[in-house]
Amino acid sequence: MPSLRELVKTSLELYPPFIGLVCWKYRVAASALYHSLSVSTIASSIAELLTEDLDEIDIATYSGLIHDYYQKCSSVGLTAERSGEIIKMVLEEEGVRSNTINEVLESANYNIAENPRIWAGKHPIASLSIWLADTIAGATSAFTVQNNVIERLNRLGESQLKAFNSLNIGVISITIPQVALRSYMYSLAVKKLMEKYEEAVPIVARDGLVVIARDVEEPLTVDISVDEIRLEEEVINAIRGSLKAKEKTFNERFKPCKFTKGSSEKLVLDESVKSLLLNLSLLDISYEITSLYKCIFCGLPTPDPIHPASVGYVLYGRSSMERWNPKMPAIGVNLNRLMQQRRWLKEGIVACPLCVLDAITIRRDMAQTGIRAADYFLQLYFPLPTHYILAAYLSSIAFSIKTREVSLEDVISAATSPAKYAEFVVSLGQKEVMPLIDSTWAMNITTVRAEGGDEETFASLLPCLARIILFTGVYPIKLSRKPDPSIENKLIIPVHPLYDYELTKLRSQTPLVTILLSIIDRLNDEVAQRMGKEIDAEDRVRIALKYLKYPFSMYKDLFLRQRVGRNVVEAYKAFREDPIRFFSSTLNK
Amino acid sequence: MALQASKIPQLESRIKRVLEVVGVRDLDKLSREDLLLAMGRLLSVKTTPRSSIHEVVKELRRALELAMKMPLKMSVDEAIVRAIYTSPPFDSDALNSVYRVLLEKLLRDTINRINELGPMWRKRLLNLIVENVYNIAVAQETREYKEKIFEALKEGLEVK
Numbered sequence: 001m002p003s004l005r006e007l008v009k010t011s012l013e014l015y016p017p018f019i020g021l022v023c024w025k026y027r028v029a030a031s032a033l034y035h036s037l038s039v040s041t042i043a044s045s046i047a048e049l050l051t052e053d054l055d056e057i058d059i060a061t062y063s064g065l066i067h068d069y070y071q072k073c074s075s076v077g078l079t080a081e082r083s084g085e086i087i088k089m090v091l092e093e094e095g096v097r098s099n100t101i102n103e104v105l106e107s108a109n110y111n112i113a114e115n116p117r118i119w120a121g122k123h124p125i126a127s128l129s130i131w132l133a134d135t136i137a138g139a140t141s142a143f144t145v146q147n148n149v150i151e152r153l154n155r156l157g158e159s160q161l162k163a164f165n166s167l168n169i170g171v172i173s174i175t176i177p178q179v180a181l182r183s184y185m186y187s188l189a190v191k192k193l194m195e196k197y198e199e200a201v202p203i204v205a206r207d208g209l210v211v212i213a214r215d216v217e218e219p220l221t222v223d224i225s226v227d228e229i230r231l232e233e234e235v236i237n238a239i240r241g242s243l244k245a246k247e248k249t250f251n252e253r254f255k256p257c258k259f260t261k262g263s264s265e266k267l268v269l270d271e272s273v274k275s276l277l278l279n280l281s282l283l284d285i286s287y288e289i290t291s292l293y294k295c296i297f298c299g300l301p302t303p304d305p306i307h308p309a310s311v312g313y314v315l316y317g318r319s320s321m322e323r324w325n326p327k328m329p330a331i332g333v334n335l336n337r338l339m340q341q342r343r344w345l346k347e348g349i350v351a352c353p354l355c356v357l358d359a360i361t362i363r364r365d366m367a368q369t370g371i372r373a374a375d376y377f378l379q380l381y382f383p384l385p386t387h388y389i390l391a392a393y394l395s396s397i398a399f400s401i402k403t404r405e406v407s408l409e410d411v412i413s414a415a416t417s418p419a420k421y422a423e424f425v426v427s428l429g430q431k432e433v434m435p436l437i438d439s440t441w442a443m444n445i446t447t448v449r450a451e452g453g454d455e456e457t458f459a460s461l462l463p464c465l466a467r468i469i470l471f472t473g474v475y476p477i478k479l480s481r482k483p484d485p486s487i488e489n490k491l492i493i494p495v496h497p498l499y500d501y502e503l504t505k506l507r508s509q510t511p512l513v514t515i516l517l518s519i520i521d522r523l524n525d526e527v528a529q530r531m532g533k534e535i536d537a538e539d540r541v542r543i544a545l546k547y548l549k550y551p552f553s554m555y556k557d558l559f560l561r562q563r564v565g566r567n568v569v570e571a572y573k574a575f576r577e578d579p580i581r582f583f584s585s586t587l588n589k
Numbered sequence: 590m591a592l593q594a595s596k597i598p599q600l601e602s603r604i605k606r607v608l609e610v611v612g613v614r615d616l617d618k619l620s621r622e623d624l625l626l627a628m629g630r631l632l633s634v635k636t637t638p639r640s641s642i643h644e645v646v647k648e649l650r651r652a653l654e655l656a657m658k659m660p661l662k663m664s665v666d667e668a669i670v671r672a673i674y675t676s677p678p679f680d681s682d683a684l685n686s687v688y689r690v691l692l693e694k695l696l697r698d699t700i701n702r703i704n705e706l707g708p709m710w711r712k713r714l715l716n717l718i719v720e721n722v723y724n725i726a727v728a729q730e731t732r733e734y735k736e737k738i739f740e741a742l743k744e745g746l747e748v749k
Contacts (some may be wrong), residue, residue: 526724551710553702556622560721563728569622 001048001057002094004041004393005426010094011037011065012422013587014087017414018575020473021511024072028140029489030383031510032072033473034394035137039113040064041387043133045201049214050163051125058100060126062091063107064133070108076508078579084108086583093587120157128160132167137385142171142208142439145385170220173208173278175440177298178358179483180365181229183438183445188224189280190388196222205385208278209439225283229357230261231314242317253307259356267353268304295352305350308339314359315366316373365436365447369403375450376457378402379478380468381443381487388437395435395444398468400428402446406467408564411518414470415571417586425471441485448479452541458494459521459544460537465492466517492517509555515568516555520544523561606741607631607687610734616690624695625718629725630734631687635678642723648678649692650719656696657703657711669696683742 002010011033012020020033043064047057066087070080078086084105091101103123110118112127113134119127135152139145146169156164172189174182186209190202193211197220203210211220236256243250250256257265266284270291274281291301296308312318338347362374380398382391413420437444450457458479469475469491478484478493491514521540528535535543547558559565575582611627613619619627628649635645652672659668673692677685699718703711725731 526728530727550713551706553705554714554717557625557714557717557721560622560625561717561724563730566626566725566728573620573623 001054009422009426012425013090013418016418017511019076028383031473036065038386039133039137041390043129046129049199056126059103060129062104064130066108067113085580117157120160124159128163142205142210145210166214168213168216170211171208172280175276178354179438180361181358183436184361186439189222192222202388203385204388204391204439206442221279223281223283227284230259231360232261239313254310270301293348293350297355300352302352308351310356311359314363371449374447376448377483378446378448379443381476391437392435393429394472396433397429397472399433400431401468412564412567415568419586445483456541459541462544463518463521466514470514470518520547526562603683604687610737610741625721628691629722630731632726633731633735636726645726646719646723648676653715
């Protein structure tokens, strides 16, 4: 049974960018690599739930990985025969047993993911788990998963139905408006789930976390404690020390005893918050029915008012109004005046405890990335249901691409040799981070510091964003001031008009465009070197902005400017001419 | 009456050999980037260690400008023929005819593409093409092609 790391490596070798980044779904923008990997991980976990036979789990894993290969690879010029040869070659290189490889190739011939009954007598568990994984991974919302599965139950044989009936599918959903806080709550819930139900499978989807467990009689539920989200005492002391405000005002506004870890004082929330939590309950909290105030950030009714400046205390170490002040239209209300002295309670300008907890979570993420102010949020959308552990792994890869420098050679290796590419990506995902994966909007968020205005920040981050897509296969990526759930059918949002194209229309160009975007700030390097000039960071931003304005039809001409780009174009040509040689030339070394 | 430009240079063995060296195997299946690569490799014969952009690609730029500014009544074929036969870049006849074969394809491709673009982007596309050809001609990895082309020309002479 392969570990997640090995599985990711195998899949990257099977799906190098020229195949893996092409969008395979018609309605959703989901790359081939990402979809296959997510089906494979879900299938292997479900098979693990149902059986202890390692061969069966192996077959489920690898069949899930290639379940669409024959069907969809024709879009990049691969016939079924050639695909079979490539799959055989790569799996043999990874040390998979020849018996398993034969079964896997057979599953691709029969398209087991759609017709599981063909294998009802031979491999009931493996075929059931591949089918279930593909059905789950095709759903657009957590609440449609059960419907989709039940509608297609007639495709199963008798032995498979028996195994299926022992499984329970549940949904855990948090719909409070604080994005960072609820992502953290999801991660706590996943931790608790793994303890409570043995080998439960948590799946990130839109609108909630789908959980699959075996032999559970009651509906699946979790309790999480708010105490784990609160701040440590040292951190609160540090905040208090950095402030200019007096001790008394700080205690009055922030109420630190409510947000210290291990404190006996309970947070008070409105009764209506309960309705925002499905199959999940918060411990260490008392609820009240009547609330006098409304939070100015999120609009929830709150019986326990906190001064809005405490959000500023937690995030920036000072009560800087400009940063956290919600942008109000000119209605003649001066928020600053309303909050002076002790008028804030009278006027009802208050924050709720949940918003302060949200700020605390963002502060943790800022400490992790090593930045001082969270000006932007980088959102990595998972368009289709994904195994939680896989989502965390991909997020950690994205995190390390963001924090370290990736050399140009590594970017070219993505185009020229699948084996090197896979090795490099796997070496990135080793660092353990706290991922903020929000399952309500199905995305991973991290904080980003601004570098100049909107346009400059975007241009300076653009190569990094393109590299994240290149190395994880997950798109779209969005850069925005506040996290939001609207997905457009695009590669990177916000984008300049040039790359403003529909992903589902221009399929085969996606990999080349991604590689171009990831080297866009270096297009002038060769010319500058010849002239004996040096390029600094500001120039790079200007260059990136300049090339973004070129019409889309000129992207190959832009490639030819640089030696790196020419190598990529030649690699693509070699791939289209003889794909088998493209794979074998790097694997056998 | 439209002249068939592709048939004008008759391909002798020497020219075919040079075309092969430059990376062109099938003249009908040439993509845009193949053309630019081939053109750059061919023009690398003209380069010296410190050659300027004007020295290397002035003929190409002139031909492209001519084709882009063609009068309205002139047909595409006619414009291409005119552009091809102005100011050849080399002294050798064989190299010049290889250049014409490639240039004809390049012009046809470019004229098709500029129809979609506005006047500013037409100019920028032209600059990009010329600059790319120069970049390819001067690049380090193209140096071997220079020697290979000379060898191919010598072989052809011996056969004669």
